[in-house]
Amino acid sequence: MHALHLAFWRKPLHLETSSHSIQEENAPEIQRTLGLFDLLMIGIGGTVGSGVFATAGLIASSYAGPAATLSWLLAGAGCLLSGLSFMELACLIPSAGSTYAYAYHALGELPALVAGFLLTLEYGVSSAGGARAWSDKLTQWMETQLGVQGPNWMKPKDSVVDLYAGLLMAGSTAVVLCGMQAGKVVVNVVTMTKITVVLFIIVVGLANFDPNKMSPFVPDQNVVEVHGKDTVAFGWPGVLLGASASFYGYIGYDEVCCLAGEAKDPARNIPRAVVGTILGAATLSILATFALVGMQKYTDIDAEESYGNAFSSIGLDWAASFVASGEVLTMPITSFIGFLAQPRVQYAMAKDGLLPSIFADVDSKGNLFKGTLLCGIGATLLAVFVPFPVLWNFISLGILVAFNLTNSSLLLVRASSSTKAEGKDSTKQNQGAMIAGYLVSSFLAAFHWQKGVVASVPLSATTDMSLFDSYMRTVGPFVAALFTVIAVALMFVLSDAEKKQAVASAVAKAKAQSGPMEIVLSAKKQDESRPDGCHHRKRSVDQNDDDTGIKEEDDEVEHTGKASESTSRLEKGRTLSNGATVDSESDEDKIEASSSSRDEEDETDEEVSTFRAPFVPFTPCVAIFFNWFLFAQMDGTSVLLILLWLLLAVALYFGYSRHHSLAFQQTKYHQLAQQ
Secondary structure, eight states: OHHHHHHTOOOOHHHHSSOOOSSOTTOOOOOOOBOHHHHHHHHHHHHTTTTHHHHHHHIIIIIIGGGHHHHHHHHHHHHHHHHHHHHHHHHHSOSTTTHHHHHHHHTOHHHHHHHHHHHHIIIIIHHHHHHHHHHHHHHHHIIIIIOOOOOGGGSOTTSSOOHHHHHHHHHHHHHHHTOHHHHHHHHHHHHHHHHHHHHHHHHHHHHTOOGGGGOSSSOOOEEEEETTEEEEESHHHHHHHHHHHHHTTSTTTHHHHHTGGGBSSHHHHHHHHHHHHHHHHHHHHHHHHHHHHHHSOGGGOOSSSHHHHHHHHTTOHHHHHHHHHHHHHHTHHHHHHHHHHHHHHHHHHHHTTSSOGGGGOOOTTSOOHHHHHHHHHHHHHHHHHOOOTTTHHHHHHHHHHHHHHHHHHHHHHHHHHHHHHHTOHHHHHHHHHHHHHHHHHHHHHHHHHIIIIITOOOGGGOSOOOHHHHHHHHTHHHHHHHHHHHHHHHHHHHHHHHHHHHHHHHHHHHHHTTHHHHHHHHHHHHHHTSOTTOEEEEEEEOTTOTTTSEEEEEEEOOOSSOOOHHHHHHHHHOBOTTSOBOOOOOSOHHHHHHHHHHHHHHHHHHHHHSOOOTTTTHHHHHHHHHHHHHHTTSOHHHHHHHHHHHHHHHHHHHHTGGGTSHHHHHHHHHHHHHO
16 A cells, blocks of 8 residues: 555645656756747647648548548647646746656656556657658668769668668767757757748749649548558548547657657746647648648649649649758758757656656756766667667657546646635545546547447448447447436546636635735644643645645754754654645744745745636647547557557566665655654
């Protein structure tokens, strides 16, 4: 039970928002150097291009036809829903780590470690995969545009070795080792170049737009073979399938939140950067896809070289060459930005003791030199030796689960704040159970909608139907409807709790304006009537600690002698496992009361100015369902791989992290305090 308690110990907010760690107190910290423009370039550079160049042709030719533009629009809306959760939590916890930091505060220590492993898939592992994808583009570009072939030993045809990819990752590591100042210059220059290339595609493509090639806008539904299995494509199911594929073209906006610890004025800049990234990526991707299907009939689009072949088909070979060159020159920035975020995740985990302390070392210039070097070596080896086609779905699953951890964290944070205002722990447990119930019911609903309705193959299309397919075709729609009703009901129950929280918070704020002075003075009077050596307990609203909501401080009043200096320091520095701190009481109660009042006013002002996601719990709940729907489209092998990856995270926790973590240290201090 003790191990389970530690595994789900939640990091209090006042520790999340401070520089507190189990490392040395005087250790250098990462500096905040990223402005709004830098964050926008990081977000757009990590998203635009990876979707436009890599998947636009595939979606139009194989899934949705000209309606691929609707696929991009739906996927953008789904990303924005999850983006709202990232925005609020990034303002609440403006530190490195993104989903890891949010899960640590809302879900617990073990879920936070799991989130860190999932982010490693999204950042470090996928950056190595992006390097191998760039290598394929590079060799093809050299052959078609330059008429040369690189050395065979750089990328042997009969081997998995890819030194081009390794060279890109080594170069990315070298730039990141130079520090964030050098990194953001590279990001800004290359991202602006990438945007220029995409704008060129849009302008030239729309100038040669043929409306006749857009008909039919939504092609008739039919059955196609995908990954060796019959599935429904085109029609409205094809639009949804295309939305699933285009969703991954938006991946990268959360890297902005991962760098929140280095952002200037994160409460202002992070929400703007996330919204700007998603809207910018959606606008560019939709317009570029619209230009593509207007230049070339969707049945003739080449999924691999979509824009180059489209320009060549209308006699603009020079435009095809320009786009091909621009793609090769700017594609590496996606891998670079993904790798840029990876050391920050491990830095956050190491500060909390979940990883070895070497990953938290910051040099005199504020750079994560050692952690970056170790990450770079690992990513380079992956890029050189691991073939990635079989891993992309595995990586995508990890991203979807990480997104749902973020959405769940927001729901739990809101539930925690509501029970804090009401002061009822039982209500908090009930809301936690309802959130867990929604996660399960929404997953089952999304799974049955996907398998039993959207991707259900008609009997006329096949004579070989498995027992699973038969179940999904006959019973699946009814099960999907049942769990949808349950999920919607839970969503409205959570909404009712959110409304009660708003009322309770308003009442608590009204009482806080006059309450603190009365409470402290009353405690003072009670203390004067107590004999020497007795204790009294002071209760005050603590908005910096969402874990308990009420900070309880035990203040021992000593009248018999002067305490030693070392004992005083121990009492002031002691931190309990529930996030409360044991402090000695000031002799000046009136000064303490007025200071407390000012602190509450400042916190109230900060709360008003901090971004809060609208329509909670509906927005995170719909985002969770959308992510589960995409999850249901993955193959069983990828699901098995993600389960093995998560088991590895659990093994690391119980083998190493549990004995070095922040929760372990907090419990240790608590035990010392009882002696």
